[in-house]
Amino acid sequence: xxxxxxxxxxxxxxxxxxxxxxxxxxxxxxxxxxxxxxxxxxxxxxxxxxxxxxxxxxxxxxxxxxxxxxxxxxxxxxxxxxxxxxxxxxxxxxxxxxxxxxxxxxxxxxxxxxxxxxxxxxxxxxxxxxxxxxxxxxxxxxxxxxxxxxxxxxxxxxxxxxxxxxxxxxxxxxxxxxxxxxxxxxxxxxxxxxxxxxxxxxxxxxxxxxxxxxxxxxxxxxxxxxxxxxxxxxxxx
Amino acid sequence: xxxxxxxxxxxxxxxxxxxxxxxxxxxxxxxxxxxxxxxxxxxxxxxxxxxxxxxxxxxxxxxxxxxxxxxxxxxxxxxxxxxxxxxxxxxxxxxxxxxxxxxxxxxxxxxxxxxxxxxxxxxxxxxxxxxxxxxxxxxxxxxxxxxxxxxxxxxxxxxxxxxxxxxxxxxxxxxxxxxxxxxxxxxxxxxxxxxxxxxxxxxxxxxxxxxxxxxxxxxxxxxxxxxxxxxxxxxxxxxxxxxxxxxxxxxxxxxxxxxxxxxxxxxxxxxxxxxxxxxx
Numbered sequence: 001x002x003x004x005x006x007x008x009x010x011x012x013x014x015x016x017x018x019x020x021x022x023x024x025x026x027x028x029x030x031x032x033x034x035x036x037x038x039x040x041x042x043x044x045x046x047x048x049x050x051x052x053x054x055x056x057x058x059x060x061x062x063x064x065x066x067x068x069x070x071x072x073x074x075x076x077x078x079x080x081x082x083x084x085x086x087x088x089x090x091x092x093x094x095x096x097x098x099x100x101x102x103x104x105x106x107x108x109x110x111x112x113x114x115x116x117x118x119x120x121x122x123x124x125x126x127x128x129x130x131x132x133x134x135x136x137x138x139x140x141x142x143x144x145x146x147x148x149x150x151x152x153x154x155x156x157x158x159x160x161x162x163x164x165x166x167x168x169x170x171x172x173x174x175x176x177x178x179x180x181x182x183x184x185x186x187x188x189x190x191x192x193x194x195x196x197x198x199x200x201x202x203x204x205x206x207x208x209x210x211x212x213x214x215x216x217x218x219x220x221x222x223x224x225x226x227x228x229x230x231x232x233x234x235x236x237x
Numbered sequence: 238x239x240x241x242x243x244x245x246x247x248x249x250x251x252x253x254x255x256x257x258x259x260x261x262x263x264x265x266x267x268x269x270x271x272x273x274x275x276x277x278x279x280x281x282x283x284x285x286x287x288x289x290x291x292x293x294x295x296x297x298x299x300x301x302x303x304x305x306x307x308x309x310x311x312x313x314x315x316x317x318x319x320x321x322x323x324x325x326x327x328x329x330x331x332x333x334x335x336x337x338x339x340x341x342x343x344x345x346x347x348x349x350x351x352x353x354x355x356x357x358x359x360x361x362x363x364x365x366x367x368x369x370x371x372x373x374x375x376x377x378x379x380x381x382x383x384x385x386x387x388x389x390x391x392x393x394x395x396x397x398x399x400x401x402x403x404x405x406x407x408x409x410x411x412x413x414x415x416x417x418x419x420x421x422x423x424x425x426x427x428x429x430x431x432x433x434x435x436x437x438x439x440x441x442x443x444x445x446x447x448x449x450x451x452x453x454x455x456x457x458x459x460x461x462x463x464x465x466x467x468x469x470x471x472x473x474x475x476x477x478x479x480x481x482x483x484x485x486x487x488x489x490x491x492x493x494x495x496x497x498x499x500x501x502x503x504x505x506x507x508x509x510x511x512x513x514x515x516x517x
Contacts, residue, residue: 103449106489107496109487109488111496113480113483113486118476164413168476170409171500174408175405177422178401178426179496180426182498184430189437194338196430196434207347207349210423
């Protein structure tokens with residue numbers, strides 16, 4: 001169990017490492033369109049083996065619908081995680097932390113349900129999650145996973161914003177991403193004071209948060225989602 | 238089969254192939270060679286020049302430049318606020334040392350946002366706006382902004398939450414702009430991290446017993462003077478849907494309001510920061 005909690009962030013890091021390693025090295029360029037194009041190219045090259053662009057599995061769809069379904073998938077994952085945390089709190093959790101986790105649980109449920117309702121008949125079905133690698137009885141394991149999910153969510157919304165064509169949906173994504181960033185900062189603070197925006201997530205030169213493409217995000221989140229996802233129709237520009 | 242597919246195949250037997258070959262570095266050769274030649278101090282300018290080079294065919298519109306200048310004006314103000322706060326605020330209590338370190342981190346971020354936006358604007362051939370002379374009392378509303386620690390943190394929170402709302406309000410102007418929108422979003426979420434941290438600092442220091450890292454209702458834990466900063470945050474309606482108890486869930490009105498941060502229009506932001514001497 002000790003190892004499980006230690007390894008949790010490692011798992012998340014490693015699953016995205018192919019793309020991430022070079023991203024970190026040129027972090028101050030990561031927001032550029034040229035960078036995004038490079039990522040898209042690499043992702044396209046990788047597609048055969050990455051799974052998310054194969055044409056079977058749950059199809060997220062195209063254009064704004066695809067991006068909303070992508071966000072809906074991430075919110076399903078986050079909500080499922082915090083529902084579990086709130087239902088089976090880790091050992092010796094204090095009242096304040098439990099209250100915070102219940103807050104976050106309902107935030108993620110609100111996000112999930114908003115996307116479900118907004119998508120209507122275009123919504124993907126409920127996804128099956130795989131939390132086998134998370135030790136819900138361990139504070140360290142739960143906090144490390146929460147931190148990874150929140151930082152991932154921030155980078156996902158940041159990276160997908162420009163793909164949206166509807167100002168309404170962009171506005172909604174903007175309303176959500178800052179709440180995810182608040183969660184991320186808070187979780188980081190209770191893990192380690194003053195880590196709210198350290199260089200793991202905010203680059204030292206320009207003080208910019210991370211952006212990730214949908215394929216990068218799904219490569220990381222996929223470790224926790226059992227349902228096969230087909231992201232082959234998502235917009236890339 | 239292209240080169241990357243080949244690399245992908247190699248990767249199956251050599252997990253480090255990307256590190257060894259680093260094809261993206263090759264693809265980004267021009268950018269890196271620029272980056273290597275310039276001194277660290279001129280990096281922001283180089284970034285701007287790279288933007289200009291890469292996007293010379295699509296210079297930013299006046300509306301986009303307007304958003305960038307607006308953001309820079311706010312960042313100048315925030316940056317100046319934290320420079321003084323770090324030096325002058327009377328950090329006290331159990332967390333005084335850590336709190337001062339946190340304000341130093343935020344101060345550096347705001348200074349870097351200033352440099353970044355200056356670089357982007359310069360690179361686009363525009364003259365970045367310059368700092369103003371600020372009135373950190375907001376016309377006497379906060380007479381002891383730096384002398385009184387709870388006041389300092391309350392004003393810091395108000396500014397961060399305003400910044401989050403300001404970037405959010407400007408985002409639609411940048412729609413579909415892969416470079417400018419993404420850069421703005423990457424600043425926006427950093428401001429939200431700051432806001433959450435400051436709020437948590439106020440809770441731990443006992444400056445508020447009800448405050449959370451997120452905004453509940455139109456939560457006015459910083460006093461009536463900041464009411465405009467939180468006006469509208471209490472909404473439970475999103476995209477025409479009532480989030481309270483949405484689809485039979487247990488989402489309360491408080492949670493519904495916390496779940497979504499609301500934008501402010503540039504006009505609303507201008508009215509909020511004008512008493513501090515921020516003009517555009």
